[in-house]
Amino acid sequence: MGYILNDDQKSMVKAAKEFVEKKVQPVVAEYDREGTLPIELYQEAAELGYTALEVPEEYGGSGLDYYTILAMYEEFAKVDAGFATGVGAASLALKTVLIAGSPEQKKYFASFVNGEKQGLDKPETGYQGYAAFALTEAGAGSDAAQQKTVAEKDGDDYVINGSKCFITNASLASVFVVFATTDKTKGTKGISAFIVERDLPGVSIGKEEDKMGIRLSNTAEVLFDNVRVPADHLVGAEGKGFVYAMQTLDMARPSVASFAVGVGQRAIDEAVAYAKTRKTFGKPIIAHQAINFKLADMDIKVEAARSLVINYVNKYYEQIALGKRNFTREAAICKCFAGDVAVQVCLDAIQILGGYGYSREYPVEKLLRDAKIMQIYEGTNEVQRMVIGGALSR
Numbered sequence: 001m002g003y004i005l006n007d008d009q010k011s012m013v014k015a016a017k018e019f020v021e022k023k024v025q026p027v028v029a030e031y032d033r034e035g036t037l038p039i040e041l042y043q044e045a046a047e048l049g050y051t052a053l054e055v056p057e058e059y060g061g062s063g064l065d066y067y068t069i070l071a072m073y074e075e076f077a078k079v080d081a082g083f084a085t086g087v088g089a090a091s092l093a094l095k096t097v098l099i100a101g102s103p104e105q106k107k108y109f110a111s112f113v114n115g116e117k118q119g120l121d122k123p124e125t126g127y128q129g130y131a132a133f134a135l136t137e138a139g140a141g142s143d144a145a146q147q148k149t150v151a152e153k154d155g156d157d158y159v160i161n162g163s164k165c166f167i168t169n170a171s172l173a174s175v176f177v178v179f180a181t182t183d184k185t186k187g188t189k190g191i192s193a194f195i196v197e198r199d200l201p202g203v204s205i206g207k208e209e210d211k212m213g214i215r216l217s218n219t220a221e222v223l224f225d226n227v228r229v230p231a232d233h234l235v236g237a238e239g240k241g242f243v244y245a246m247q248t249l250d251m252a253r254p255s256v257a258s259f260a261v262g263v264g265q266r267a268i269d270e271a272v273a274y275a276k277t278r279k280t281f282g283k284p285i286i287a288h289q290a291i292n293f294k295l296a297d298m299d300i301k302v303e304a305a306r307s308l309v310i311n312y313v314n315k316y317y318e319q320i321a322l323g324k325r326n327f328t329r330e331a332a333i334c335k336c337f338a339g340d341v342a343v344q345v346c347l348d349a350i351q352i353l354g355g356y357g358y359s360r361e362y363p364v365e366k367l368l369r370d371a372k373i374m375q376i377y378e379g380t381n382e383v384q385r386m387v388i389g390g391a392l393s394r
């Protein structure tokens, strides 16, 4: 493992690993097959504080550093990338509020994810610990500026109308950060961010996606029909929502990279275990150079991807200490590289397992299905290359 952690940090990572291995691992295959949500496991993860990892201590969270958090996300994803996505995404919307919200908003929003708010345990209210980041729309995916959801000022309130799709945790979330256009004439400078509670009149959950992979995570539409929020639910300044969304993604893409590293590492672990026991031509296949070198290349790639996640965290802390946020490039690099690596390494693992790799009886075909999303969500890898190439062009 490339992370250099002290004993406290190591024990947090170990506890996370033990939780998912004990509780989630035994039911992964079943939930993957059924495509239903392990609500109780999500609730247990929230009770254990795993949805509040990124909440600062002053707002009732763990106050953990990003080295530890990303190492924990890697452990979650080694067991199941869908579960890692659901637990990790609880912090996604929170990031926007931590970046741009007032102290009152930070405290209020954190209360949904740190277990303070009671009575959040049913679909109509959402679940304690869970929040969702509602940016994507049917016509605003990679081109996130094309927001059709609108928020109109009406007295002391804003009234929100529109719909969002592919929203991770939509059906679990007790609170959302919603991006909406407050001034159609201003393009990216006419987009604003709002805190929207799940139980407000007019908020509903639409179609749930039946996905190829990460099937233990929830992805659904969220619909807003004349949803009235008080003006104090506007996060930061009106018209700055697009920048806040981009700044949020700069902090969120490394989480996806750590999920991808977890999936890639699991693929290596499965392939090595198989290659040590499977024999052809009188010896274990790991002793054949064709297989041995393939495993070596897989190991190089995953270790490099992990190092890029750590490189991001180094850059993040350097910049925050300087009062700057110049880590967009590092976030895009680790997400893009790790996502591509996860897919390649899973394909290689399937090749090593041969017919068994292609069979649902073995876990590697699922790893490939889970890995594929890493090249798509939190910004496609084409968007990451736009971001990295853009940084080089300036």
Ligand code: COS
Binding pocket: 133, 135, 136, 141, 142, 143, 144, 145, 188, 242, 243, 246, 247, 249, 250, 328, 377, 378, 379, 380, 383, 386, 387
């Ligand atoms: N941090 C701060 N500000 C940023 C920024 C960042 N990372 N990225 C862009 N901005 C600012 C720009 O500086 C620009 O401000 P000015 O007009 O004052 O110069 C403004 O935002 C618009 O930027 P840009 O012109 O680059 O925006 P584009 O519409 O070209 O979009 C991409 C840029 C493609 C990078 C953006 O739409 C994107 O990330 N798309 C993918 C969305 C995504 O990841 N979705 C995943 C689902 S959400 S989990």
